[in-house]
Amino acid sequence: MKDQPVILAVDDQPQNIELLEAFLGPAGYRVVPAESGEKALALVAQEPFDLILLDVVMPRMNGFEVLRKLRADPRTAYIPVIMLTALKGAEDRIQAIEAGCDDFISKPFDKVELLARVRSLVRIKAYHDKLLEYEHRLEIEVAHKTAKLQRALIEKERAYLETIYSLSRAAEYRDDNTGAHILRISLYTRAMALKIGLKERFTKVLFQASPMHDVGKIGIPDAVLLKPGKLDPAEWEIMKRHSVIGAEILKGSKVGVIRMAQRIALTHHEKWDGSGYPLGLKGARIPLASRIVAIVDVFDALISERPYKKAFPLEKVFEILREGDGTHFDPQMVKAFFDCQDEMVRITQQNK
Numbered sequence: 524m525k526d527q528p529v530i531l532a533v534d535d536q537p538q539n540i541e542l543l544e545a546f547l548g549p550a551g552y553r554v555v556p557a558e559s560g561e562k563a564l565a566l567v568a569q570e571p572f573d574l575i576l577l578d579v580v581m582p583r584m585n586g587f588e589v590l591r592k593l594r595a596d597p598r599t600a601y602i603p604v605i606m607l608t609a610l611k612g613a614e615d616r617i618q619a620i621e622a623g624c625d626d627f628i629s630k631p632f633d634k635v636e637l638l639a640r641v642r643s644l645v646r647i648k649a650y651h652d653k654l655l656e657y658e659h660r661l662e663i664e665v666a667h668k669t670a671k672l673q674r675a676l677i678e679k680e681r682a683y684l685e686t687i688y689s690l691s692r693a694a695e696y697r698d699d700n701t702g703a704h705i706l707r708i709s710l711y712t713r714a715m716a717l718k719i720g721l722k723e724r725f726t727k728v729l730f731q732a733s734p735m736h737d738v739g740k741i742g743i744p745d746a747v748l749l750k751p752g753k754l755d756p757a758e759w760e761i762m763k764r765h766s767v768i769g770a771e772i773l774k775g776s777k778v779g780v781i782r783m784a785q786r787i788a789l790t791h792h793e794k795w796d797g798s799g800y801p802l803g804l805k806g807a808r809i810p811l812a813s814r815i816v817a818i819v820d821v822f823d824a825l826i827s828e829r830p831y832k833k834a835f836p837l838e839k840v841f842e843i844l845r846e847g848d849g850t851h852f853d854p855q856m857v858k859a860f861f862d863c864q865d866e867m868v869r870i871t872q873q874n875k
């Protein structure tokens with residue numbers, strides 16, 4: 524409650540207002556006079572009041588109209604209103620209650636009755652104000668805590684992503700020590716997922732899981748991994764094992780991203796016609812994430828220079844990918860890839 528509650532006294536008879544001031548002033552209330560309904564409405568728009576004493580019979584706008592307007596405005600709807608009335612009839616009282624008044628005081632005023640009713644309603648108003656203030660403080664606190672939690676989550680996610688990239692970079696370090704390949708894979712797969720119209724959640728998990736597709740390379744000896752030139756059949760068998768090794772490294776997780784990463788590691792060299800490795804899966808039996816990674820991984824390998832190979836010209840890369848349509852790659856993925864080929868090239872150029 525404020526130090527001195529403020530009461531708006533609305534009456535077209537100045538002597539009634541003087542009387543109210545004489546009763547209420549010494550009891551610790553500040554009384555603001557209004558000689559008409561219009562004046563009263565103008566004053567409540569400027570200053571917060573703790574109570575309104577409202578005459579019923581006034582020229583132009585009567586007390587009922589003023590009350591209805593007060594109740595219709597959310598800023599004044601909760602100010603308690605006592606109607607000052609000489610009206611005795613039940614009908615008028617019902618009309619006043621319907622208009623939203625909280626209490627009545629009959630004219631001529633009885634000082635004791637007036638003070639008792641004023642005190643009680645001012646106290647209720649003070650509780651109401653306190654409650655509103657508490658609600659407001661609570662809202663601010665909740666917003667503050669939510670923002671803090673949001674920041675912590677973002678930080679956690681960043682740490683999580685950095686861990687994924689570190690693991691993936693460690694695996695690729697020997698033939699790509701910039702880490703650019705794994706970043707490009709994330710960006711290509713996201714572009715593909717958006718083009719295909721996959722759900723936001725899947726796209727996000729794919730973005731995080733796809734860089735781990737080759738973690739199994741960590742288990743492939745240098746002599747095979749970095750051999751300049753073609754691998755012989757025995758070396759090729761060793762190289763193919765990176766898919767199974769990767770799946771072994773990532774197995775047993777309950778986390779969605781790692782589970783997807785494990786599936787991708789195991790099956791990103793499967794081919795649409797069933798001639799891939801290690802399982803020889805065919806068509807839609809190959810996980811969707813792996814069918815996406817398969818095409819962008821080949822694209823990136825062909826377009827990039829590595830210690831043991833030169834980069835292919837862009838037209839040749841596209842030709843090879845088209846040749847793989849329906850044999851190596853899922854036709855839907857080939858279409859999606861070429862639907863966003865400019866973006867793919869941009870990702871390559873911007874992330875060398």
Ligand SMILES: [Fe+2]
Nearest residue numbers: 736737791792
């Ligand atoms: Fe691979």
